[in-house]
Amino acid sequence: EDKVVQSPLSLVVHEGDTVTLNCSYEVTNFRSLLWYKQEKKAPTFLFMLTSSGIEKKSGRLSSILDKKELSSILNITATQTGDSAIYLCAVTAAGTASKLTFGTGTRLQVTL
Amino acid sequence: DAGVIQSPRHEVTEMGQEVTLRCKPISGHNSLFWYRQTMMRGLELLIYFNNNVPIDDSGMPEDRFSAKMPNASFSTLKIQPSEPRDSAVYFCASSWQGSGSQKETQYFGPGTRLLVL
Numbered sequence: 001e002d003k004v005v006q007s008p009l010s011l012v013v014h015e016g017d018t019v020t021l022n023c024s025y026e027v028t029n030f031r032s033l034l035w036y037k038q039e040k041k042a043p044t045f046l047f048m049l050t051s052s053g054i055e056k057k058s059g060r061l062s063s064i065l066d067k068k069e070l071s072s073i074l075n076i077t078a079t080q081t082g083d084s085a086i087y088l089c090a091v092t093a094a095g096t097a098s099k100l101t102f103g104t105g106t107r108l109q110v111t112l
Numbered sequence: 113d114a115g116v117i118q119s120p121r122h123e124v125t126e127m128g129q130e131v132t133l134r135c136k137p138i139s140g141h142n143s144l145f146w147y148r149q150t151m152m153r154g155l156e157l158l159i160y161f162n163n164n165v166p167i168d169d170s171g172m173p174e175d176r177f178s179a180k181m182p183n184a185s186f187s188t189l190k191i192q193p194s195e196p197r198d199s200a201v202y203f204c205a206s207s208w209q210g211s212g213s214q215k216e217t218q219y220f221g222p223g224t225r226l227l228v229l
Contacts, residue, residue: 034217042116042203042220043155088155099168100145100218104154 002027004103006089012109013079021074021106023089033072034100035063036088043088046074079110114138116221118204124227130192133224136185137206145218146179146189147203155203161187162209194228201225 003026013019025033032050036043047056049065049072056063060079065072076083086107090100117136125131137144145160159169161181169179176195181187191198205218 041222045217045219048217099157099160101157102155 002091002093002101004089004091004101006087006103006106008106009104010107010109012111015079015081015110015112017079017110018075018077019079019108021076021087021089021108022071023074023103024069024071025089025091026070027091027093027101029094030067030070031092031094033065034090034092035072035074036090038086038088038105039084046087076108079108081110081112084108084110116204116206116219118202118221118224120224121222122225122227124229125194126229127195128193129228130190131194131198131226131228133189133202133204133226135187135189135204135221137187137204138219139185141206141208141219142184143207143209143218144181144187145205145207146187147205147220148200149203149223150200158189191226194226196228199226199228 005024007022032048034048035046037046047063052065052067060077063074074087086105088102088105090102092100116138119134143162146158147155148158149155156171158171159179160167164181164184177191179189201223203223204221207218
């Protein structure tokens with residue numbers, strides 16, 4: 001059974017801090033890893049990673065995949081209170097269409 | 113684009129009642145997914161459809177749950193009879209299966225918050 005583990009489970013930081021969220025996975029025939037941000041409502045897509053070592057960046061957020069270590073990190077620099085959310089990591093496997101297996105998420109709270 | 117539309121947004125019902133959740137995927141998307149989210153178990157895939165055909169329903173908890181997709185623009189998730197442990201947020205998501213690097217990107221609806229008393 002495919003498995004995704006995220007750490008830490010929750011995190012409280014001060015505005016301006018840099019945070020690193022971790023995601024590790026066990027999946028047969030790995031195809032891609034995705035990061036989502038969930039505030040009060042539905043998860044919204046952040047990044048999709050398929051190749052090791054290639055950083056994806058969007059503003060203050062960046063992410064990289066390490067297929068050797070079966071893991072990914074999501075970095076947020078200069079955090080803002082608007083970054084407070086649950087960050088979800090998910091993986092897909094070849095041959096399973098778009099089926100996503102999610103981790104339980106990291107709850108990030110950014111305080112003033 | 114209107115995004116994925118779900119109804120109702122909130123549902124409160126009594127144990128034993130039938131509950132029907134509805135979803136309209138993004139126009140042009142050919143894959144549809146139903147998820148359930150709870151504090152204890154996180155986001156779990158219940159079932160997904162590709163071109164209106166159920167592909168994997170291994171996540172459906174038990175026979176009380178059923179899902180249909182009669183056409184490309186509508187799907188339902190039904191719980192009959194409902195139980196208090198079914199209380200959760202149910203999300204519908206859709207994606208486009210085809211060539212291109214973003215085909216795994218699923219777009220989520222706002223969710224239906226279900227409370228079974």
